[in-house]
Amino acid sequence: MQNTEELIIETSHVSFGFSKGQNALNDVNLQIPKGAIYGFLGPNGAGKTTTIRILLNLLKPSNGYVNLFGKRVTGTSNNLFSRIGSLIETPSLYEHLTGLDNLLITANIRNIPKSRVTEVLEIVGLSSYGGMHVKKYSLGMKQRLGLAIALLPSPDLLILDEPTNGLDPTGIIEIRELLLLLCKERGVTILISSHLLAEIEKLVSHVGILNQGKMLFQGSFKNLQQIREEKSIIEIDTDQNDRAINLLLENNHPVSQGKEFLEVKFLNICQLSAITSLLVIAGLAIYRMQLIESSLEQTFLSIINKTGQP
Amino acid sequence: MKLFYTELIKLKNTFAFWLTIMGALFMPLLLLSAYLLSTKEFVPAPGVNPWYEYLLRTFNGSCLFSTGFISLIIGLILNVEHKAHSWKHLFTLPVSRGKVYLVKLTFIFATIITFIVLYFVFAVSIGQFLGTGKPELKFSEFDIPNVYMFKFLLDFFVSIIPMVVIQYWISLRIENLVTSLGLGLLGLLVGLLFKNWPHIVYFPYAMPFQMWNYQLSKSFVSQNFFWINIAYTLLFLALSYHDFTRRFRG
Numbered sequence: 254m255q256n257t258e259e260l261i262i263e264t265s266h267v268s269f270g271f272s273k274g275q276n277a278l279n280d281v282n283l284q285i286p287k288g289a290i291y292g293f294l295g296p297n298g299a300g301k302t303t304t305i306r307i308l309l310n311l312l313k314p315s316n317g318y319v320n321l322f323g324k325r326v327t328g329t330s331n332n333l334f335s336r337i338g339s340l341i342e343t344p345s346l347y348e349h350l351t352g353l354d355n356l357l358i359t360a361n362i363r364n365i366p367k368s369r370v371t372e373v374l375e376i377v378g379l380s381s382y383g384g385m386h387v388k389k390y391s392l393g394m395k396q397r398l399g400l401a402i403a404l405l406p407s408p409d410l411l412i413l414d415e416p417t418n419g420l421d422p423t424g425i426i427e428i429r430e431l432l433l434l435l436c437k438e439r440g441v442t443i444l445i446s447s448h449l450l451a452e453i454e455k456l457v458s459h460v461g462i463l464n465q466g467k468m469l470f471q472g473s474f475k476n477l478q479q480i481r482e483e484k485s486i487i488e489i490d491t492d493q494n495d496r497a498i499n500l501l502l503e504n505n506h507p508v509s510q511g512k513e514f515l516e517v518k519f520l521n522i523c524q525l526s527a528i529t530s531l532l533v534i535a536g537l538a539i540y541r542m543q544l545i546e547s548s549l550e551q552t553f554l555s556i557i558n559k560t561g562q563p
Numbered sequence: 564m565k566l567f568y569t570e571l572i573k574l575k576n577t578f579a580f581w582l583t584i585m586g587a588l589f590m591p592l593l594l595l596s597a598y599l600l601s602t603k604e605f606v607p608a609p610g611v612n613p614w615y616e617y618l619l620r621t622f623n624g625s626c627l628f629s630t631g632f633i634s635l636i637i638g639l640i641l642n643v644e645h646k647a648h649s650w651k652h653l654f655t656l657p658v659s660r661g662k663v664y665l666v667k668l669t670f671i672f673a674t675i676i677t678f679i680v681l682y683f684v685f686a687v688s689i690g691q692f693l694g695t696g697k698p699e700l701k702f703s704e705f706d707i708p709n710v711y712m713f714k715f716l717l718d719f720f721v722s723i724i725p726m727v728v729i730q731y732w733i734s735l736r737i738e739n740l741v742t743s744l745g746l747g748l749l750g751l752l753v754g755l756l757f758k759n760w761p762h763i764v765y766f767p768y769a770m771p772f773q774m775w776n777y778q779l780s781k782s783f784v785s786q787n788f789f790w791i792n793i794a795y796t797l798l799f800l801a802l803s804y805h806d807f808t809r810r811f812r813g
Contacts, residue, residue, distance in 0.1 A: 309655045311812065335657040345652035347643065349576045358572055361565045362656050386576075402652075 258286035261410055261442040267317035269303060277303045278466040285444060290436050292457035293446040296557060300466040301446040302342060305414050309339055338408035340416055344399020346387045352398050353383040359402050373401040392419030411443045417452055429456050450553040464557045481552040485519040490541035491532060500535055514541060570670040579639035583674055586632040587681035590624035595689045602697050612705040621686040622715050622777045630771045633675055634730050634747035640671055641734040650813025660808040668731055711779050719774055725767035725795035732803035764788055767795050
């Protein structure tokens with residue numbers, strides 16, 4: 254990631270362990286530029302929530318430090334948090350109170366006018382349910398209320414830990430559109446964690462992949478797409494596969510025998526016609542010629558699985 | 564002040580709110596039914612102010628029952644945060660942990676003072692009602708011994724402060740209401756059972772029971788207890804504050 258960009262979140266060699274000798278996080282270096290929507294990915298138990306808790310000063314790293322808005326986070330960094338809205342795991346809601354009361358509690362602590370409370374209820378589509386007790390809310394409504402609480406301070410940085418938990422597909426799309434709008438129109442930097450790439454791939458500009466407490470990948474979403482393309486292959490089947498292998502190798506096409514078909518590493522789309530011409534001119538009958546693109550999900554899983562291997 | 568107001572919002576529709584009112588009414592209602600059912604037994608000797616005996620029963624009731632109610636009120640107020648898993652949210656707001664600790668403790672003390680004041684308002688009102696409804700009890704013929712009552716109120720409040728601070732710490736740390744309340748009640752039980760043991764004054768939960776059969780001549784604040792209470796209060800305030808601000812993860 255480019256260091257010339259203004260970084261809103263920066264962690265340097267952050268490590269953390271809940272017990273001695275067992276690190277939940279190992280040398281994590283997050284770099285999140287201003288205006289980015291950063292997808293923080295990893296399977297359950299990878300250390301995403303622990304990292305987020307460290308960013309929010311809920312846990313103290315055993316090693317390394319955290320910078321938010323270019324300032325070091327210490328025990329007395331409360332002022333920094335007036336610019337941050339957050340939602341960690343399940344939203345913290347007082348179920349015996351109404352949605353409006355829940356918002357008023359945070360608004361009072363943050364010195365935010367009541368008019369903003371009405372505004373955020375409208376943003377998350379709960380304006381008709383503000384007077385309803387939270388215990389009567391569905392899971393999705395609670396998640397929206399949690400998001401409304403995070404939006405109260407008109408934050409410059411939003412930190413959301415699995416915010417689409419419990420939302421139906423329509424709800425997920427609505428939240429996605431809302432976050433895109435916040436980023437585009439207000440320049441809000443967003444860190445969003447998820448264990449599913451598919452859930453956030455249409456949203457994020459940057460991606461960080463964490464597994465077993467270690468950062469495995471960090472970069473722009475385009476970088477991840479590039480990796481995906483590098484993993485794409487062309488499957489080929491002919492009437493004389495042994496001859497085809499020799500021909501392809503002679504013409505500098507990296508080929509190998511796959512489980513069923515020949516596999517050539519995909520470089521670019523012109524390669525398809527070049528290989529076809531080569532085989533046809535040599536008099537081979539082509540039964541199959543197919544470009545197999547690796548999905549982002551497969552790319553993500555292959556990155557994750559690398560650490561799982563001994 | 565705004566933080567204090569948010570605590571008030573959180574108390575809405577909670578059992579803690581109703582307990583503050585209904586718990587304060589419990590003992591005075593017991594006394595009312597006793598005086599109504601066995602009026603003859605409570606008729607004072609000629610020239611004796613019935614308020615002294617009535618207030619002494621109120622005071623003893625306060626030592627016996629109010630301490631349990633107070634432990635429950637503390638547990639219930641903190642349970643609101645535990646149930647909502649809201650500590651993590653509170654700690655990410657631009658307010659220091661120290662402020663959160665102090666505002667909550669102040670709010671708990673305010674609730675306890677409300678409870679005690681209501682308890683005595685109800686008790687005195689019931690005494691006056693008995694004076695009108697049962698003239699033979701002679702409540703209306705004598706003045707309420709205000710000095711006696713206010714002296715007890717002050718001494719009783721001083722006696723419960725260390726217990727409140729310890730119970731606040733326990734209820735902060737233990738999410739399970741039954742466990743935190745159970746520990747509090749166990750402390751109170753030990754304090755009650757051993758209230759006559761010479762060294763029991765060093766056990767904070769026993770302090771309220773040192774007020775048993777309170778006499779104006781034996782003012783509580785003038786004795787060693789006052790200093791022991793101050794020492795315990797400062798000690799547990801410092802320990803719990805340090806624990807909450809440095810180690811508590813929510």
